[in-house]
Amino acid sequence: MNHIESSKKEQFRFSLDISNDLHPITFCYSISQDSPEQHVLHINQFYEIYIYIQGDTDYIVGDSCFSLQYGDIIIINPYEVHKAVIKSNKLYERFYFLVPTNSFSCFSFNPLDKLMSDTFKKEHLISLPECDREKAFGLLYQMLEVLKNNNKESGLLLAYGLFLQFISMICMNSFKAATNHIGILPRIISDILKYIDTNLTQIDSVEQIAAHFNVSLPYLSTTFKNAIGTSTSKYIQTRRIAYAKILLDKGMSVTDACYESGFNDCAYFIKIFKRYTGMTPLQYRKTSDTALNLRNSN
Secondary structure, rough: OOOOOOOOEEEEEEEEEEOOOOOOOEEEEEEEEEOOOOOOOOOOEEEEEEEEEEEEEEEEEEEEEEOOOOOEEEEOOOOEEEEEOOOOOOOOEEEEEEEEOOOOOOOOOOOOOHHOHHHHHOOOEOOOOOHHHHHHHHHHHHHHHHHHHHHOHHHHHHHHHHHHHHHHHHOOOOOOOHHHHHHOHHHHHHHHHHHHHOOOOOOOOOHHHHHHHHOOOHHHHHHHHHHOOOHHHHHHHHHHHHHHHHHHHHHOHHHHHHOOOOOOOOHHHHHHHHHOOOHHHHHHHHHHHHHHHHHOOO
């Protein structure tokens, strides 16, 4: 279903900034003709609610791969590595929300509780019934038009109300896990992703993985890059940085987070951490401590 002429490319990003104390929810819409290199493996500190419209795209979340279909919704939890895998030059259209974990701390209940539950975390991808899916898209396009035309107080309030309606549809109403959309990865790549997940902090090198699966290093590197869209070493590195952020958020020292997340050299860890996050681990920890104090004060 194409909502926009195929020749059109747009990108909009809005902050639903309605509180002085909480980080705002970010609402994004994008339609573009991207190359695979434009989409890199990355991590967030917040929940991402991703809604796929059109393209020729798979999506990697942790050690799972999904073959996307119109209307698929992916829930990405904080610190999970993820990326879009662009398979052709078709237009790629999607919505997504970036939702800080404390977005509803002033509510009497958290509408994201269902998404945060241990049971749901295992699903990642959901599919609304067709009637609800079209209502959901109606809300999203209405939000987009409201914010494009009025991103001041009245527009922000209306957009926030539409966001809550959208959240209620995916959290409170019945839905089914879209298990038939599981992407087809080479069996060895699926096994390698699970192996990395289980042994993240103990892996010494990509050569160790190749030896474990009794394949050559060139074969492993080529097959992994073709399937995931990034190198094996960069995938491991991104996963370790994600884990290091969790440890720092829990109050662990920079040195301990370095070694606990699988790095063997603190100077190298600091360099890589800054490359991924734009700040040193110590700067990140100070930011994390400030956010924690803010959450505790609400």
